[in-house]
Amino acid sequence: MTRSVLLTSAAILALGLAAPPALAERILRLDEAPIGEMDPAKGTDYADTVLAINLYDTLVYPRQGGSGVQPHLATDWTIEGPVYTFSLRDDVTFNSGNPLTAEDVVFSFERMMALGQGNSGLFEGRVQGAEAVDAHTVRFTLTEPFAPFLATLVRLPVVDKATVMANIGAGDFGEFGDYASEWMSQNSAGSGPYVAESHDPQTETVLVYEPDYFLDPAENHPERVRYRYGLDASTVRALMARGEHDISSQWLPPEVFAALADEGAAHLVTEAGLTGEYFKLNTRRPPLDDVHCRRALAYAFDYDTLLQLVRINDDTTQGRPMSSALPAGLIGFDPDLPAFAQDMARAQEELAQCAHAPGDHPLEIAWIAETPARERGALMMQALYSQMGFDVSITRTPWALITEQVTDPDTAPHVIEIAVSALSPDTDSLLFNMYHSSMPPTWMSASYFVNEEFDALLEEGRTETDPDRRQDLYAEANAILKEEVPAIYGYELLGAFAVRDGVSFHNLEDPARTYPVSGFNLRFADISVPE
């Protein structure tokens, strides 16, 4: 009896020792305000970008620690006029196990253009066709030379054709059905370092690391990522204080960032993502149809106070001074220009030359209701411009109403504060949408700027392939924007993130590892987390 008990106990103990120990999992929990779109052919927003770069790969990627692009899926490329030929890596497989080939690149491009959503507008009318020359060579033929094309390819994630076609539903695209449009919004079909495990648009997307990824991850990279949506600022603060959240979104109010840093729960990092905080001036409505009135507002603007308003604490700020219309790092940016500063004497000089007297026309300043922090900027302008004699009204306007108002210059407010990011490391992706006169009236183009010389410079910048000449062209365009003032260039937006202590956000902590485009630094495999 005793012997059998001993034997049984020994067997149980042995089994217990032989069983593998329970392994702790490295989890990264972070959040973003709006929900993320998983289909890379539909995404446009910040969260969509973050999902795209973690689930999918692109031919090229923004250059780490610099400007321009670097090889990614493409090892090298040749440009002969309008023909771009890319050689692909031959060691990349999709998460499904299928090898990534040129056929997949062609399919991804055609799918994006057929669906006509997301970033397809960047390529529309520019590409005559894409073809697979062989399994690892893909060729794009453009309708005409388009210098920003290479940089624009950071917005063309490559999907697994076989997986997509295995999941198509009924749709309008003939043999392609719905191009798996519904399925792709819930699942991933990429070659990225992560694969989507689940996606709930109101709660979170859960991603799991793919060990066969072709690039090396950071040490202690997260094995599972919970990308949460729509968390309230107070919720994020409480979760981080309890150690239940690792990286905040960049949309927390400055006081919450400051509190998290003060409490010692987190450290702050910032991302300069080629984003300008612009106060768009409606150049079609008097008194701002007169450039002197616009210059008067720009000279009177209190840039220093605005920067104080976005300062989180002594070490971290959400904005840095601008010296022109371009954020630092874009082609045409001149680092030697002095930063904008208030100059009331020159403001009065310009005002004296304006065809409209300040009291002739009321000045409407709108701020976006969903971003309460912007009310302070509007109040500051109201106080300043009222002193100059303008009859200033400020309006809290919901975003949906702003998007409606800006479609007609006659109803659009005189001034709206809006942040605009370059979509790629090319200046064209920022300036053309905002200021070329051919653009439809949207919130990006809400200055309604018309200047033939400027248009010609941007058009030449699109066809010119010589980098030095492009630098000159955009520098010239930049100078026109500074002179014509279609916007007040408030500050360069720095996206701040609260990072829980113990978590290392290498790409934003080391400038040599930072990618220049907004959102591209959130490569989860480059982040180190504790177990």
Added chain:
Amino acid sequence: MRILTRLSIRLATTVLVLFGVSVLIFLIARIIPGDPARIALGPRASEAQVEQMRRTLHLDEPLFAQYAHFVGDLFRGDLGISLYTNRPVTTDIAQFLPATLELVILAGIMMIAIGLPLGAISARYRGRWADHVIRVLTLMTVSAPSFVWAVVLVLLFSYYTPLFPIAGRIAETITIPPVTGFMLIDTLIAGRWDGFLSALHHVFLPAFALSLSGIGQAARLTRANMIGTYEQPYIEMAQAYGFSERRIAARYAFKPSLIPSLTIIGLDFAALLGNAFLVETIFAWPGLSRYGVGVILQKDLNAIVGTVMIISATFLIANLIVDLLVSVINPRIRYAERSE
């Protein structure tokens, strides 16, 4: 009139009201400023792409034709695709409605289970310290909206004293396959007691925050009604017969006081659907109320109409149930129905 006939008439009225709501919300959704196609596609989309999207959404057709498309699709159970989540609206509603209902039902239960007894105790000990304490507390709960209580409760019981979770419906380590969408039920179906307890742990604080205002209202109403009832001659007679105070309170004073309270609670219960928005936001609760506000801000036409229709239907059904309950509890209504 028999109860079934009455029920049939109420159901027919409900359908008529829903039709009216559908027309109204269909028109209102289209009056909200903003071009849904442009908002969905973003500012970089070309005019041709925006036009194509408008055609897909039938926005280039007259309003009457758009409504006809909507009704036709509705009868096929198709509410269209949400531009907010890029999924069928029916999928979104099927996923998010149970989360809100779970929260609201639990809040409703708390309103009844806590509010009514508090009111009864307050009336029973009128003028004494228990009455004073309850009156002050209930006045506080009705004076502040649910979202204020949500923030206060999070601060007290999740932040400073980490007794309850801050966000979500269940612990991250527990995965429950969705069957009904009600986490408390699905965990039981899956046989996961740990999951059930975790779900209960997660839902308690948001439901309590949502119910606090209703608890106060129910308690104060019950107290006032019971005090009125205590002044009735039959209570005096019961006292003269020597019945115990407990029996008088529970049987002769509380029950008649329940009818007006129940009617108000019924209305409150339906209103909880609307109040749930901010509570859902604070507790990151993935419910329909939060979804509804999100789709309005995005001018997601299909989702706006679908969400409002579902919330209206829930509101109407809740009212119907309350009416039936009241007629069951109140003998005067029951007898009047029979005599008709």
